[in-house]
Amino acid sequence: MGDDFLEIISDAQKLENKKKNKSINIKIFTNSIINPLDKIIKYFLNKKSVSSYIEYANFNTILPSNKKEKFHIGLIVWECENLFPNGYSDLEKISLKDCDEFIDSFIRNFEYFLKDLSKFDYLIVKKLSGINYFSNNFEFNSARLIADKINRYLEEQSLKFKNIKLFDDIDLIFRYGTNYFGRKLRNNKLPYHSTDVLVEMGNSISSMILSHFGLGKKVLILDCDKTMWNGIIGEDDNKIIFSTKDKCKDYFLYANKIFERLKNKGVLLAICSKNNFEDVENFFKKKSKELVNFDEFVIKKINWELKSKNILEISNELNLATSSFIFLDDSIHELNEVKTAIKDIDCYLVPSDLDKYKNTLLNIDKIFSYSLFKTGEDTNRTKLYQQEAKRNKIKTNYSYEEYLKNFSLKMFFSNGKNFELKRLAQMTQKTNQFNLTVLRQSEDQLKKKIFSKGYLVYAFSLKDKFGDYGTVGLCQIKKLNNTSVLIENLLMSCRIMGRNAEQSFLNEIVKILKKKKFIDIYGLFSKGQKNKIVEKFYEENGFTKVKEKKKFKYEGNLFVFKSNNVIDKLRLIKINHE
Numbered sequence: 001m002g003d004d005f006l007e008i009i010s011d012a013q014k015l016e017n018k019k020k021n022k023s024i025n026i027k028i029f030t031n032s033i034i035n036p037l038d039k040i041i042k043y044f045l046n047k048k049s050v051s052s053y054i055e056y057a058n059f060n061t062i063l064p065s066n067k068k069e070k071f072h073i074g075l076i077v078w079e080c081e082n083l084f085p086n087g088y089s090d091l092e093k094i095s096l097k098d099c100d101e102f103i104d105s106f107i108r109n110f111e112y113f114l115k116d117l118s119k120f121d122y123l124i125v126k127k128l129s130g131i132n133y134f135s136n137n138f139e140f141n142s143a144r145l146i147a148d149k150i151n152r153y154l155e156e157q158s159l160k161f162k163n164i165k166l167f168d169d170i171d172l173i174f175r176y177g178t179n180y181f182g183r184k185l186r187n188n189k190l191p192y193h194s195t196d197v198l199v200e201m202g203n204s205i206s207s208m209i210l211s212h213f214g215l216g217k218k219v220l221i222l223d224c225d226k227t228m229w230n231g232i233i234g235e236d237d238n239k240i241i242f243s244t245k246d247k248c249k250d251y252f253l254y255a256n257k258i259f260e261r262l263k264n265k266g267v268l269l270a271i272c273s274k275n276n277f278e279d280v281e282n283f284f285k286k287k288s289k290e291l292v293n294f295d296e297f298v299i300k301k302i303n304w305e306l307k308s309k310n311i312l313e314i315s316n317e318l319n320l321a322t323s324s325f326i327f328l329d330d331s332i333h334e335l336n337e338v339k340t341a342i343k344d345i346d347c348y349l350v351p352s353d354l355d356k357y358k359n360t361l362l363n364i365d366k367i368f369s370y371s372l373f374k375t376g377e378d379t380n381r382t383k384l385y386q387q388e389a390k391r392n393k394i395k396t397n398y399s400y401e402e403y404l405k406n407f408s409l410k411m412f413f414s415n416g417k418n419f420e421l422k423r424l425a426q427m428t429q430k431t432n433q434f435n436l437t438v439l440r441q442s443e444d445q446l447k448k449k450i451f452s453k454g455y456l457v458y459a460f461s462l463k464d465k466f467g468d469y470g471t472v473g474l475c476q477i478k479k480l481n482n483t484s485v486l487i488e489n490l491l492m493s494c495r496i497m498g499r500n501a502e503q504s505f506l507n508e509i510v511k512i513l514k515k516k517k518f519i520d521i522y523g524l525f526s527k528g529q530k531n532k533i534v535e536k537f538y539e540e541n542g543f544t545k546v547k548e549k550k551k552f553k554y555e556g557n558l559f560v561f562k563s564n565n566v567i568d569k570l571r572l573i574k575i576n577h578e
């Protein structure tokens with residue numbers, strides 16, 4: 001179910017001709033001829049209904065333009081050889097001293113780039129590699145030396161600046177070998193021999209971009225037979241063997257290791273398979289040492305229904321969009337059925353040639369790795385969604401009010417500094433539906449506001465009798481003057497929508513602002529790609545739309561809550577201030 005290169009280019013050209021809106025602005029800096037990487041990225045973004053405008057900087061420059069321009073994404077794709085005037089031949093002659101001087105020069109130039117980092121919300125930098133990276137032809141490997149030192153420097157910068165992320169193509173080099181770099185083309189600064197390389201690279205980079213805007217992958221749905229093991233339950237039970245003697249050849253043992261690793265990263269695992277439930281459950285118990293723990297799957301749809309129907313039910317039960325799903329199956333028929341019914345899901349086929357299965361798994365692993373942020377809550381993600389599935393199952397047995405009362409909801413409300421900063425930043429980057437202004441922020445940007453005298457930042461966590469939802473709400477308030485404030489952004493995790501938490505949170509914020517003697521409380525709504533459901537949120541909760549807003553520089557609809565208004569909403573959540 002891979003994407004064909006020629007089809008990608010054709011579709012991207014159509015997008016170029018039809019779409020003029022610039023939802024995401026991207027600028028590419030490169031010292032190599034990497035066309036049509038821009039079209040490939042555009043194609044994969046569009047698959048997730050994200051339009052983009054992409055332009056290249058001047059060739060062979062590592063400095064931002066002097067123009068007063070602002071881009072959402074900066075993408076730096078450099079190759080080691082092309083950093084030298086004569087490319088590959090220079091690397092054969094360069095001395096150790098020359099290597100050090102070049103590295104120092106490169107770092108100095110990159111420092112200029114960092115000074116202009118404010119021009120980008122998010123910067124993706126490909127680690128250096130090169131044709132010569134794995135060569136052993138020389139007394140010392142100059143390409144490897146240069147690449148390793150510069151890559152270590154880039155890693156340091158990515159830790160220092162939270163909006164810098166690194167793209168590592170090492171697995172592509174190993175997988176494609178001599179087909180990765182086009183040796184015959186190096187004099188023309190054309191680094192990549194295979195179009196497959198560019199497609200995979202573009203797919204991975206687009207995943208990083210989508211993740212930054214909260215649209216990354218979250219769920220891996222797995223078939224059972226010939227996907228997690230090498231036979232069919234009920235037919236080949238005695239033939240299904242996992243061998244530890246030859247791990248390189250035991251593709252399914254390796255596959256389960258990948259699945260386990262993804263789960264530990266925060267990926268939600270689910271099963272969608274045409275089998276008898278009891279047969280599958282018993283087989284997992286029988287092969288517990290080789291397979292992922294059966295209890296670690298957040299949802300198990302093991303029946304004889306259409307797989308598209310089961311996947312839509314998974315989406316409903318988890319309250320997650322199918323665009324955040326990857327489905328892996330060995331049957332092209334089943335994948336086509338799913339893809340026909342669910343357009344925005346990504347499907348991967350277990351190859352009939354199992355020697356290629358490892359590459360498929362590595363590609364999936366990489367896509368997820370660029371979609372995830374590691375926070376304290378990510379390690380408990382499966383447990384959180386299993387709890388949610390239990391809640392959804394009993395929801396229909398109660399009226400709305402009874403449902404909320406029965407769950408004994410408790411909100412823990414406090415200043416933002418009392419919550420994990422990484423988690424708060426993650427919410428700004430990943431929350432799309434209940435997000436009033438879709439304001440994306442790095443940890444550093446958010447930290448400045450939390451400790452600024454000009455801002456008030458509040459957050460909350462939520463619990464019920466089933467368990468802890470974790471940190472799920474954030475509000476940023478800008479002080480306009482001594483009597484007026486602006487709710488610059490208010491957001492909440494979609495997994496708690498429909499529990500009255502949004503009204504309770506806003507009510508508590510208004511109460512605190514009144515106590516602080518603020519008279520005019522303004523709220524801002526800015527339309528995003530998926531936040532239409534909260535377009536009327538302020539109006540439904542005591543705010544009035546402001547027609548004249550010349551004194552405000554913010555884009556979007558402005559609302560005001562006067563001090564004499566009252567929020568009259570059903571209060572079913574116990575609120576504790578910490």
